[in-house]
Amino acid sequence: MTPQVLVDGLMSGALIGLGAIGVTLTYSILGFANFAHGEFISFGAYATLLVASGISALIVGSDQGIGALSISPAVIGASFIAMALTAGLALALDKILFSRLRGKSAAISIVMASFGASMAIRASLEFAFTSRPAYFSRDLEIARPIGFSLRATPDQIALLAVAAALLIGVHLLLTRTQIGRAMRAVSENPALARVAGVDVDATIRFVWAIGGALASASGVMLGLLVQIRPFMGFDLLLPLFAAAILGGIGSAPGAFAGALIIGLGEAITVQLAGSEWRAAFAFLVLIVVLVVRPTGLAGRPT
Amino acid sequence: MTFDLIGPIAYASFFLVLALVNALVCLGLNVQWGQTGLFNVGVVGFVAIGAYASALLTTPPSQGRLGGFALPILVGWLAAMVASGAVSAFVGAVTLRLRADYLAITTFGVAVVVQLVALNAQGLTGGAFGVAFIPRPFDSLASTPALYDLANLALIAIVVVVVYVALERLARSPWGRVLRAIREDERAAMALGKNPVRYRLQAFALGGALMGLAGAIGAHFIGFIAPENYTSSLTFQVWAMLIVGGSGNNLGAIIGAGLVWALWSASGLIIADLVPASFEARAAALRIIAIGVLLATMIVVRPRGLIGEKAMVSRHLDKE
Amino acid sequence: MSGRTPLLIVDKLVAGYEPDLPIVNGASINVAASEIIAVLGPNGAGKSTLIKAIAGLVPISGGSVTFAGHDVTLTPAHRLIGAGLAFTPQTENVFASLSVADNLKLAAGVLPKTHRADRIAAAYETFPDLARQRGLTAGRLSGGQRQMLAIARSLLVGPRALMLDEPSAGLSPKLVEMIFATLADIRQSGVAIVLVEQNTRAALALADRAYILVQGRNRHEGPARALTSDPMVAALYLGGVETEGAP
Numbered sequence: 077m078t079p080q081v082l083v084d085g086l087m088s089g090a091l092i093g094l095g096a097i098g099v100t101l102t103y104s105i106l107g108f109a110n111f112a113h114g115e116f117i118s119f120g121a122y123a124t125l126l127v128a129s130g131i132s133a134l135i136v137g138s139d140q141g142i143g144a145l146s147i148s149p150a151v152i153g154a155s156f157i158a159m160a161l162t163a164g165l166a167l168a169l170d171k172i173l174f175s176r177l178r179g180k181s182a183a184i185s186i187v188m189a190s191f192g193a194s195m196a197i198r199a200s201l202e203f204a205f206t207s208r209p210a211y212f213s214r215d216l217e218i219a220r221p222i223g224f225s226l227r228a229t230p231d232q233i234a235l236l237a238v239a240a241a242l243l244i245g246v247h248l249l250l251t252r253t254q255i256g257r258a259m260r261a262v263s264e265n266p267a268l269a270r271v272a273g274v275d276v277d278a279t280i281r282f283v284w285a286i287g288g289a290l291a292s293a294s295g296v297m298l299g300l301l302v303q304i305r306p307f308m309g310f311d312l313l314l315p316l317f318a319a320a321i322l323g324g325i326g327s328a329p330g331a332f333a334g335a336l337i338i339g340l341g342e343a344i345t346v347q348l349a350g351s352e353w354r355a356a357f358a359f360l361v362l363i364v365v366l367v368v369r370p371t372g373l374a375g376r377p378t
Numbered sequence: 379m380t381f382d383l384i385g386p387i388a389y390a391s392f393f394l395v396l397a398l399v400n401a402l403v404c405l406g407l408n409v410q411w412g413q414t415g416l417f418n419v420g421v422v423g424f425v426a427i428g429a430y431a432s433a434l435l436t437t438p439p440s441q442g443r444l445g446g447f448a449l450p451i452l453v454g455w456l457a458a459m460v461a462s463g464a465v466s467a468f469v470g471a472v473t474l475r476l477r478a479d480y481l482a483i484t485t486f487g488v489a490v491v492v493q494l495v496a497l498n499a500q501g502l503t504g505g506a507f508g509v510a511f512i513p514r515p516f517d518s519l520a521s522t523p524a525l526y527d528l529a530n531l532a533l534i535a536i537v538v539v540v541v542y543v544a545l546e547r548l549a550r551s552p553w554g555r556v557l558r559a560i561r562e563d564e565r566a567a568m569a570l571g572k573n574p575v576r577y578r579l580q581a582f583a584l585g586g587a588l589m590g591l592a593g594a595i596g597a598h599f600i601g602f603i604a605p606e607n608y609t610s611s612l613t614f615q616v617w618a619m620l621i622v623g624g625s626g627n628n629l630g631a632i633i634g635a636g637l638v639w640a641l642w643s644a645s646g647l648i649i650a651d652l653v654p655a656s657f658e659a660r661a662a663a664l665r666i667i668a669i670g671v672l673l674a675t676m677i678v679v680r681p682r683g684l685i686g687e688k689a690m691v692s693r694h695l696d697k698e
Numbered sequence: 699m700s701g702r703t704p705l706l707i708v709d710k711l712v713a714g715y716e717p718d719l720p721i722v723n724g725a726s727i728n729v730a731a732s733e734i735i736a737v738l739g740p741n742g743a744g745k746s747t748l749i750k751a752i753a754g755l756v757p758i759s760g761g762s763v764t765f766a767g768h769d770v771t772l773t774p775a776h777r778l779i780g781a782g783l784a785f786t787p788q789t790e791n792v793f794a795s796l797s798v799a800d801n802l803k804l805a806a807g808v809l810p811k812t813h814r815a816d817r818i819a820a821a822y823e824t825f826p827d828l829a830r831q832r833g834l835t836a837g838r839l840s841g842g843q844r845q846m847l848a849i850a851r852s853l854l855v856g857p858r859a860l861m862l863d864e865p866s867a868g869l870s871p872k873l874v875e876m877i878f879a880t881l882a883d884i885r886q887s888g889v890a891i892v893l894v895e896q897n898t899r900a901a902l903a904l905a906d907r908a909y910i911l912v913q914g915r916n917r918h919e920g921p922a923r924a925l926t927s928d929p930m931v932a933a934l935y936l937g938g939v940e941t942e943g944a945p
Binding site: 103108109111173176177183184185186187188189191192193194195196197198199200202203206207310313314317318321350352353355356358359362363366367370 | 480486488494674
């Protein structure tokens, strides 16, 4: 095993973390595991791809990578639009599907509805873009030494910084702002939150928007580092759930810590057993957490 | 051989065998979801476990792969039920005392990991190439495909009927009544001294064992298995079958399986025949979209979840 | 009925979690500024459901709620606090996972931004115990401190009426005395108070008027002193005897 797993592990941990925060927030506030969250990731990546190609057709040269990065201004601009679009997708799904079931049916039928939605969105992406992988850039990047005998590509370093900034931003949002307090309040006790003057419906919409936007960011990063496929988000779903449960449902810092553990564990698994066994690690973590400490690292008893 | 008659018979029995295999999976899912309310998102994983377990035990010895014990087919079937039932029991033991979603997430994980093992554990599962030379019942008739298919059809029809009758009797037994009581009013059942977790666990393991049996029967009929036969779209299909047939209802599960399998096969034929090859993958995606939308719409249209067997329950109670 | 114009008028309210199963069945109450009314009755009489329905937490299927001259029957719960009608639930009335300060900051959200800090500072002045514990997670407060935080949170926005669901439940007699003394102070500042209580004697001692609910309807009402001395009321509701109203 080489120290290089640290770079790979941090990177995949950051990707998982961005998705897992959305999973943990919607889970704790709406009370169900959203199986369509993986599709938000894929949708964000494809939306970025589409918008970026539009931008580069309009603005000559905007598809050239910035400096040493393979990331172009077109992709950066498009990723913001895609975050808004994915937030819109999450809100639309809530409006046409989940909100109709809220409070009326058992939580498990909402899980099932999300499962159906997940299939439909994923197959729609397959229909529109086929299952052939797509790429933001054909440039081949070379990993450079970054000290401590570690190597990383400029893209990896830039994306790690972006992911860290996003995660810190979410943490500040949750702990320091009124909407953040409202989200935590709704997650603990929706009835009391209403009595305290919190507009629960608006808070739920905000949670969907945040979850969708972060998932989209995760999808763009995954697309930049690996490739874009209709199944990219679906394949990430198990690590997302495992990270959210490991961290303790409802805890954003917990989800992020869980994601880092799973990211590093996956990197080690890849080193020891080969990349084909990557997904098995998340399952192992899931089982161990459910057996040993189902409330997770930061979890409060439910 | 006259093709004008034999061909259609062979095709019809081939189609029916696979429909009945699906019906068996669907019956297993009905025990879990329809009768107990347990949400299994990894149906395909439990089917695959059964298929591989039976294949490993019954195939002739093979180089570079574990197993190949050339045991009788019936032993393979039993082993398939035990293997899938045991994995189900394990998953249930880990998750059933927790939130309902955790079972769903874990079964999803099982399907992912089973696919991973099937694809990569070459020494056990043959990897991407799968396992070939799985002994087929009535193999001596293989030279006459129509006869072979008909004989197999009869065999699996018997299995499905036996399972159906057994499940119906089970539903009316004290065990089935407790299961219903737990689902309708968990607290009242607990007050009567029934442990809901134990009953759910048994139901989940039973459903898993049936899925495993279906996997084994399918594997022995085709004679060959590979990871690509066990992708998540199978899970979706079985769910669509149960929903169309009406969950909670064993006969409905069988009819739903036949109906959805017919639609699925027919649309597959149409796509293969009429749709240009360049568009085939996309047309296949449309089928999945349709199932996903169906699944989500049914849940909204029938707000009491999909547990639509109220009439079934009262009918049982009337008879008692 | 006191001579003042009532601030909150609840007229023949019908409410319950399921439309065909009303728990409150035609109850009417009213309260004026600077007045304390007690809503009493046996277990299952619908007292709690009545104020939860007024607060917008239980669906209303008949009757009306008028607050400060406006019909608020169908106003969503989260708008009522901004309109000046506050409610303190019986249990789980603070956010246990939020700090004391965050509980108050959350409640201040309905105020204009410029007023928030001042109001929170004023709350700490009224409840110095909370000021000392402001960094603590509310789940770690003692029972009395929690009740104080719940009341402080309800009062933060300066409501004109405050409804409390059994504020004395589970507290020692000494703490009950303290809470009720606080309520008396609050009334002095002009706030109308609706008190749902199981602790009938203490409530009647504090309240100006009282209503006794049975099976979701008014059974008795009148000045608190008169009810205390009414032998039938005393026999039925002050002796802790379960009556035909309990399901």
